[in-house]
Amino acid sequence: MPNKHAAIKDLRKNKRRAAQNLREKINVKALTKQFKAFMRDGKKSEAVEIVSKLQQASAKAAKKNIIHPNKARRITSMAMKTTGAK
Numbered sequence: 716m717p718n719k720h721a722a723i724k725d726l727r728k729n730k731r732r733a734a735q736n737l738r739e740k741i742n743v744k745a746l747t748k749q750f751k752a753f754m755r756d757g758k759k760s761e762a763v764e765i766v767s768k769l770q771q772a773s774a775k776a777a778k779k780n781i782i783h784p785n786k787a788r789r790i791t792s793m794a795m796k797t798t799g800a801k
Contacts, residue, residue, distance in 0.1 A: 739776045746772055747790060754797055766794045 717723050746769040753762035770791045777787035 736781045739781050743772045743776050750794055763798050766798055769794055
């Protein structure tokens, strides 16, 4: 446990930020899973709707350095390629 007041405050901030980052990361993973499930079940129209949400979430996470930018591009590329969207 930190002794200095600033270090205690930093610890609180780090925990809060880590929780926020985890939520963003889980959101991207959940959308990816949902997208793949729709494509597996043959529900292309629902999958196309999820693509924009997935693209936004992955780009936002990459912008905040939660996931690597190349991973965000791969996720978007995979989704676009699979649905045939442009």
